[in-house]
Amino acid sequence: MTYSSSMAMGRQRYAPRNQNAVSFRATERTLGPISNTIILIVLACLLGLLYLTQVTKTNAYGYQINDLQQQQASLKSQHDDLEVASARLQSLDRAKTSQVAASMVAVAPSDTVQN
Secondary structure, three states: HHHHHHHHHHHHHOOOOOOOOOOOOOOOOOEEEEEEHHHHHHHHHHHHHHHHHHHHHHHHHHHHHHHHHHHHHHHHHHHHHHHHHHHHHHHHHHHHHHHHHHHHOOOOOOOOOOO
């Protein structure tokens, strides 16, 4: 027996003569009900974790926004107080230098009333 015939005889063990060497499976592999349930539970947990991370981020931004709004309100009230103080201080200078104040005559008390 030659080398080629011995190799041919070795092949006949797996695929006999006049038969296809490739076989196809007619059945499909499917997941069972337990596997499907486990996969659904894992997916639900992942979606829950994603939801919780988004809510946590939103709450953190909410706290920052609240702090900034309080700071804005305090700065507005401080600005209003400074405007009032500025107007009060400027009014004294304006009253002294106004034309109406310059045209007024100083009056000394002429007489006092006694009882």
